[in-house]
Amino acid sequence: MQMEAANVRGMDNAGAVAEADVVVLCVPFEHLTSVTGDLRDFYQSQIVISPVVPMIYNGRFFQFNPPAEGSAAMLARSLLPEGVRVVSAFHTICAAALQDRERVMKGDAFICSDEAEAIDITAELAGEIKSLRPLKAGPLAASPMVESLTPFLLNVARKNKIKNAGIAVISS
Numbered sequence: 001m002q003m004e005a006a007n008v009r010g011m012d013n014a015g016a017v018a019e020a021d022v023v024v025l026c027v028p029f030e031h032l033t034s035v036t037g038d039l040r041d042f043y044q045s046q047i048v049i050s051p052v053v054p055m056i057y058n059g060r061f062f063q064f065n066p067p068a069e070g071s072a073a074m075l076a077r078s079l080l081p082e083g084v085r086v087v088s089a090f091h092t093i094c095a096a097a098l099q100d101r102e103r104v105m106k107g108d109a110f111i112c113s114d115e116a117e118a119i120d121i122t123a124e125l126a127g128e129i130k131s132l133r134p135l136k137a138g139p140l141a142a143s144p145m146v147e148s149l150t151p152f153l154l155n156v157a158r159k160n161k162i163k164n165a166g167i168a169v170i171s172s
């Protein structure tokens with residue numbers, strides 16, 4: 001397999017945010033505030049994509065556990081400067097499957113945002129990453145519904161022993 005030359009550099013979070021056009025907040029929910037609010041001064045007009053899922057395991061099943069703002073993406077929105085374009089996406093995409101270069105992904109990538117251009121750029125990225133099918137799922141205010149699909153999916157996968165589960169919308 002031919003590998004394309006990668007352009008990868010290491011830097012601290014503040015430097016990476018300041019230089020980026022698109023920031024992906026791929027951190028556990030408990031660190032969302034530190035990569036948004038604490039770094040507020042380094043954000044300007046970036047597109048910020050949140051795949052973050054606030055959830056807990058209550059001893060019996062996974063449960064959506066959103067902050068007072070309604071969702072992780074809405075919390076990020078409240079902590080970031082006005083000019084930043086927040087997108088909520090990729091919550092139902094399995095990280096292990098993403099890392100397997102050979103694997104064809106069958107799931108859909110649901111995208112919520114108030115910014116049309118940011119939705120289009122996120123959709124393009126989804127297609128580039130793994131030919132995922134990007135689907136618009138509404139404004140950022142709809143992001144709690146998309147985030148809550150992850151604990152639902154984990155419960156279904158666990159109860160039915162499905163590995164690398166995803167969600168695809170069908171048309172019959």
Ligand SMILES: NC(=O)c1ccc[n+]([C@@H]2O[C@H](COP(=O)([O-])OP(=O)(O)OC[C@H]3O[C@@H](n4cnc5c(N)ncnc54)[C@H](OP(=O)(O)O)[C@@H]3O)[C@@H](O)[C@H]2O)c1
Pocket residue numbers: 013025026027028029031034035051052053054090091092093094095096150
């Ligand atoms: N895993 C999945 O399949 C999946 C699917 C959909 C959505 N998500 C969401 O994606 C997010 C990341 O999930 P994950 O499974 O990749 O979690 P993870 O492996 O526990 O953490 C991801 C990364 O977050 C970094 N991190 C931790 N604290 C940080 C901080 N204060 N500042 C900057 N980076 C920090 C860690 O860096 P270090 O390695 O340096 O500690 C780690 O590389 C979560 O919000 C999760 O809900 C995950």
